[in-house]
Amino acid sequence: MSNRRNVTPNDLSAFWMPFTANRQFKKAPRMMVAAKDMHYTTSDGRKVLDGTAGLWCVNAGHGRPRIVKAIAEQAAEMDYAPAFQMGHPKAFELANALVSIAPQGLNHVLYTNSGSESVETALKMALAYHRVKGDGSRFRLIGRERGYHGVNFGGISVGGIVTNRKMFGTLLTGVDHMPHTHTPGKNQFTRGEREEGGDLATELERIVTLHDASTIAAVIVEPVAGSTGVLIPPKGYLQKLRDITRKHGILLIFDEVITGFGRVGTPFAADYFGVTPDIMVTAKGLTNGTIPMGAVLVTSEIHDAFMQGPEHVIEFMHGYTYSGNPVASAAGLATLETYKEEGLLTRGAELASYWEDALHSLKGLPHVIDIRNLGLIGAVELEPIAGSPTERAFSAFVKAFEQGILIRTTGDIIAMSPPLIITKAQIDELIGTLGGILKTLE
Numbered sequence: 001m002s003n004r005r006n007v008t009p010n011d012l013s014a015f016w017m018p019f020t021a022n023r024q025f026k027k028a029p030r031m032m033v034a035a036k037d038m039h040y041t042t043s044d045g046r047k048v049l050d051g052t053a054g055l056w057c058v059n060a061g062h063g064r065p066r067i068v069k070a071i072a073e074q075a076a077e078m079d080y081a082p083a084f085q086m087g088h089p090k091a092f093e094l095a096n097a098l099v100s101i102a103p104q105g106l107n108h109v110l111y112t113n114s115g116s117e118s119v120e121t122a123l124k125m126a127l128a129y130h131r132v133k134g135d136g137s138r139f140r141l142i143g144r145e146r147g148y149h150g151v152n153f154g155g156i157s158v159g160g161i162v163t164n165r166k167m168f169g170t171l172l173t174g175v176d177h178m179p180h181t182h183t184p185g186k187n188q189f190t191r192g193e194r195e196e197g198g199d200l201a202t203e204l205e206r207i208v209t210l211h212d213a214s215t216i217a218a219v220i221v222e223p224v225a226g227s228t229g230v231l232i233p234p235k236g237y238l239q240k241l242r243d244i245t246r247k248h249g250i251l252l253i254f255d256e257v258i259t260g261f262g263r264v265g266t267p268f269a270a271d272y273f274g275v276t277p278d279i280m281v282t283a284k285g286l287t288n289g290t291i292p293m294g295a296v297l298v299t300s301e302i303h304d305a306f307m308q309g310p311e312h313v314i315e316f317m318h319g320y321t322y323s324g325n326p327v328a329s330a331a332g333l334a335t336l337e338t339y340k341e342e343g344l345l346t347r348g349a350e351l352a353s354y355w356e357d358a359l360h361s362l363k364g365l366p367h368v369i370d371i372r373n374l375g376l377i378g379a380v381e382l383e384p385i386a387g388s389p390t391e392r393a394f395s396a397f398v399k400a401f402e403q404g405i406l407i408r409t410t411g412d413i414i415a416m417s418p419p420l421i422i423t424k425a426q427i428d429e430l431i432g433t434l435g436g437i438l439k440t441l442e
């Protein structure tokens with residue numbers, strides 16, 4: 001006799017949903033069934049304006065024909081080919097295309113399937129790099145409070161979001177954290193880069209002094225911290241991190257999973273800030289959110305350090321079954337073509353001041369204690385309800401969904417990052433609807 005439960009296809013209990021309050025959601029599900037350009041369609045047939053590019057990934061908007069066609073054609077022509085000791089042309093083509101839009105000096109690409117895997121790949125690369133150079137005492141990894149680097153063990157170890165870490169034991173050893181750059185009481189309602197706090201980068205010097213530079217392999221930061229609630233770096237901060245890491249022979253890793261592919265108005269945040277890391281972590285916008293894929297870009301200096309010794313020996317003992325998957329590669333190529341054709345990697349710069357003005361028009365509405373923005377990223381921080389943090393922002397999220405706009409909340413911060421194809425009228429609609437909701441919140 002079968003011991004299988006009798007379930008209907010739309011029984012919601014089997015799928016244990018990620019980063020979701022499962023019981024709450026399943027009582028009142030919010031289901032999307034279709035998406036085109038700037039809009040989702042819900043299961044009850046309503047259009048919802050996408051104010052978040054899905055989860056910061058659908059940078060060219062939804063259902064873009066070139067990408068859809070490339071995926072369908074590649075799946076039919078060759079769905080999969082082994083990635084180890086074998087190749088297929090599109091993975092190489094995509095690597096070249098990526099290098100051609102990346103900050104100068106980042107010349108080599110390793111593929112993954114997500115931001116989390118890209119982070120693990122970058123951290124392992126940093127450790128192995130020092131080791132192949134004969135500098136194996138550099139084993140420490142330095143992250144930052146409030147940093148988000150995905151959910152795998154390396155990422156939560158260097159990450160600094162307490163709730164993502166506290167359940168999971170000892171994590172990686174040899175990790176330390178710089179302070180975050182959020183300075184309540186200063187900098188509220190700043191437009192763009194924050195005026196104060198650049199000196200926080202010198203905290204890295206203190207950490208280097210504590211552990212000695214000879215034990216530190218790499219520093220990893222998000223150029224703009226996204227998931228933790230959009231923390232825009234203070235002026236000069238990233239350049240200082242670059243200066244300190246270079247001085248001490250420490251690798252600098254930028255996690256550009258959110259900031260990559262036009263989000264801040266330049267192809268990468270490294271371009272915006274004029275600071276080039278040694279390793280750049282990407283995912284999300286690489287395939288416009290269609291097929292899971294990430295990419296880690298590294299300098300020739302790092303790559304070449306591995307290309308020593310006998311040629312039959314595998315240089316870096318790392319990789320995934322789906323690294324450079326053909327369908328993902330085809331999606332990536334078509335995505336980069338779409339970005340190029342429509343100028344999307346720099347469109348954020350054209351819209352940034354309109355976006356900024358629209359966002360800051362919410363200043364003065366009830367409960368709004370800070371507004372932050374850069375490129376096409378925006379955040380509105382609300383005063384938490386005493387004794388019930390997150391509830392106020394979550395209720396804004398639910399009302400927004402009901403009123404036809406998609407926003408994200410983290411804690412009591414509302415984050416927005418619309419597809420880069422958004423029009424000014426749609427910015428007005430998004431911010432206007434949100435403003436109306438803020439007026440009605442408890």
Ligand code: PXG
Nearest residue numbers: 055114115116148149150222227255257258
């Ligand atoms: N690094 C950074 C900087 C990220 O923002 C990851 C790594 C992990 O990527 P994957 O593909 O493994 O999820 C991320 C992901 C949000 C939100 O609402 C942000 C992310 C994911 C889901 C939601 O802020 N960032």
Ligand code: PLP
Nearest residue numbers: 083113117318319320321322323
């Ligand atoms: N677990 C087992 C038993 C495997 O055989 C493999 C890959 O061969 C993995 C995990 C890793 O899977 P992936 O390469 O998709 O990350």
